[in-house]
Amino acid sequence: MYVTTTIPYVNARPHLGFALEIVQADVLARHHRRRGEPVRFQTGTDDNSLKNVLAAEAEGVPVRELVDRNAAAFEALREPLELSFDSFVRTSRHPGHRAGVERIWKAVSHDLYRRSYEGLYCVGCEQFYPEGPCPDGHEAPLQRVAEENWFFRLSRYRDPLLDLIGSGRLRVEPAARRNEVLAFLRGGLDDLSVSRSAARARGWGIPVPGDPDQVVYVWWDALANYVTALEDDDHERWWVREPRKIHLVGKGVIRFHAVHWPAMLLSAGLPLPSDIVVHDYVTAGGRKISKSSGVTVDPVALVRAYGADAVRWWLLREVPRVGDADFTEERLVARADEDLANGIGNLVNRVVTMVHRFQDGHLTRPAGDAEAGGAGRDLVDVTRRAGRLVDAALEDYDFRRAVAAVQAIVEAANAYVERARPWGRPPAEREASLAVLVAACRELAVQLEPFLPSAAARVAAAVGGERLPAPRPLFPRLGR
RNA sequence: GCCUGCAUGGCUCAGUCGGUGAGAGCGCCGCACUCAUAAUGCGGAGGUCCCAGGUUCGAGUCCUGGUGCAGGUACCA
Numbered sequence: 004m005y006v007t008t009t010i011p012y013v014n015a016r017p018h019l020g021f022a023l024e025i026v027q028a029d030v031l032a033r034h035h036r037r038r039g040e041p042v043r044f045q046t047g048t049d050d051n052s053l054k055n056v057l058a059a060e061a062e063g064v065p066v067r068e069l070v071d072r073n074a075a076a077f078e079a080l081r082e083p084l085e086l087s088f089d090s091f092v093r094t095s096r097h098p099g100h101r102a103g104v105e106r107i108w109k110a111v112s113h114d115l116y117r118r119s120y121e122g123l124y125c126v127g128c129e130q131f132y133p134e135g136p137c138p139d140g141h142e143a144p145l146q147r148v149a150e151e152n153w154f155f156r157l158s159r160y161r162d163p164l165l166d167l168i169g170s171g172r173l174r175v176e177p178a179a180r181r182n183e184v185l186a187f188l189r190g191g192l193d194d195l196s197v198s199r200s201a202a203r204a205r206g207w208g209i210p211v212p213g214d215p216d217q218v219v220y221v222w223w224d225a226l227a228n229y230v231t232a233l234e235d236d237d238h239e240r241w242w243v244r245e246p247r248k249i250h251l252v253g254k255g256v257i258r259f260h261a262v263h264w265p266a267m268l269l270s271a272g273l274p275l276p277s278d279i280v281v282h283d284y285v286t287a288g289g290r291k292i293s294k295s296s297g298v299t300v301d302p303v304a305l306v307r308a309y310g311a312d313a314v315r316w317w318l319l320r321e322v323p324r325v326g327d328a329d330f331t332e333e334r335l336v337a338r339a340d341e342d343l344a345n346g347i348g349n350l351v352n353r354v355v356t357m358v359h360r361f362q363d364g365h366l367t368r369p370a371g372d373a374e375a376g377g378a379g380r381d382l383v384d385v386t387r388r389a390g391r392l393v394d395a396a397l398e399d400y401d402f403r404r405a406v407a408a409v410q411a412i413v414e415a416a417n418a419y420v421e422r423a424r425p426w427g428r429p430p431a432e433r434e435a436s437l438a439v440l441v442a443a444c445r446e447l448a449v450q451l452e453p454f455l456p457s458a459a460a461r462v463a464a465a466v467g468g469e470r471l472p473a474p475r476p477l478f479p480r481l482g483r
Numbered sequence: 484g485c486c487u488g489c490a491u492g493g494c495u496c497a498g499u500c501g502g503u504g505a506g507a508g509c510g511c512c513g514c515a516c517u518c519a520u521a522a523u524g525c526g527g528a529g530g531u532c533c534c535a536g537g538u539u540c541g542a543g544u545c546c547u548g549g550u551g552c553a554g555g556u557a558c559c560a
Binding site: 008009011012017018019020021022023024025052053054179180182183186187190193195199220221222225251252253254255256257258259262263282283284285291292321323325326327328329334337340341344345346348349350351352353354355356357360361403404407417418420421422424425426474476477478479480 | 485486487488489495496497507508509515516517518519520522523524525553554555556557558559560
């Protein structure tokens with residue numbers, strides 16, 4: 004499986020919305036690795052965006068300096084968010100990127116032509132609009148600007164794309180998003196301007212091969228990273244032979260990924276991705292997160308305050324498949340205390356404590372069939388089923404459902420403790436019931452791994468080995 | 484304007500191909516328990532499944548219209 008995130012432009016530090024995407028990708032990568040499948044998980048940054056140039060100008064620092072500094076902040080998400088990406092691509096630094104973009108440009112040249120483009124240009128947005136006024140409400144009137152650019156015959160790919168996406172050979176998830184793309188395609192496609200004058204781009208970006216006055220449209224530059232980062236054997240292995248190629252993207256960039264990118268690949272004669280998985284946005288206290296408006300949530304600060312477990316858990320447990328998720332620290336704390344401290348942590352703690360109190364920390368016999376067939380039946384069933392439910396949920400990219408399958412073990416185990424009441428039973432029965440519980444906790448650790456890797460390791464350590472370590476709370480209580 | 488999606492108990496949400504009396508968690512009330520991080524378990528109250536039509540033996544679940552909200556509308560994860 005080859006799984007990617009989008010590469011964000013780096014005009015600012017990363018925010019919680021990107022953390023959502025990269026944690027989802029991380030879960031998929033860890034899950035498939037655990038099943039023994041080869042996995043390559045890639046992320047990176049879009050260094051060549053004009054927005055980076057504008058941000059640097061606003062700060063009065065060289066573009067190179069700003070881009071390097073902010074890109075480093077994205078790469079540094081690895082530790083706090085416990086990410087397992089295999090490669091981090093920066094479009095201005097990766098050795099093969101520029102050559103790769105040039106190669107693709109040449110491969111699609113049969114679909115390129117020069118045309119003079121005349122449009123209404125908003126200085127505030129630094130972009131063209133087909134008609135006024137500027138949707139962001141900038142004061143300055145739109146200027147009529149004429150520029151000659153390279154155009155790509157996108158219109159040619161409408162029918163092939165309808166077929167690919169409609170048939171599911173190119174899977175767009177969730178279905179609501181697929182329908183959106185199909186509706187857009189049915190509406191028809193215009194050819195696409197795929198270069199900019201180098202002057203307007205401030206000379207930043209990748210020059211068009213054979214036409215140094217133009218730079219490659221930044222989206223083409225950025226999208227290409229999914230293949231340009233794969234060099235030599237890797238290209239063959241991960242882009243040509245690998246059947247499962249998954250792009251995780253935000254809802255705002257669906258068209259680039261489900262329309263422009265596949266069209267580009269078709270034109271270039273390259274294989275297509277298999278899945279495009281679309282997530283919605285995270286809002287902050289009811290307001291849209293936006294770098295420009297200053298409404299932002301710093302995932303690293305959250306991890307410092309509450310820990311990686313709480314942050315990852317919130318992103319996976321609280322964010323619905325369709326619809327924006329509203330983030331507040333109160334919700335993060337409530338979720339973590341309820342599910343992690345009171346749920347997983349308390350369960351493991353009470354089980355380990357009993358093993359110590361009644362068994363001196365070790366079990367002498369495995370869980371017997373009698374216990375598994377009696378009061379422990381539910382627990383054994385739920386535990387046994389959890390792995391399959393996680394598999395199925397992640398096949399649907401339903402992270403919430405996947406996490407719920409893990410939690411079901413905790414609920415069943417707590418219910419079993421109340422029913423079996425190990426403290427009130429004769430020693431042999433007591434040990435049998437504790438053995439069932441310890442087995443459930445071990446499976447819990449296994450199933451938790453893709454979601455909360457370090458916490459899963461702590462659970463495994465707490466219920467592992469001949470003699471269990473002394474009980475210790477696994478998750479701090481964050482509230483109150 | 485156009486396009487798309489959403490609208491289920493106080494809050495956050497599940498509800499697969501339409502089918503036995505509509506669900507979960509949180510919050511609230513009560514009970515139980517004491518192994519556990521004032522944790523856990525059980526039970527209860529609480530809903531005209533946005534509105535109006537329609538299809539059907541039967542619709543939260545399909546169709547039409549309306550209302551409200553959100554997003555997109557071509558360089559925002």
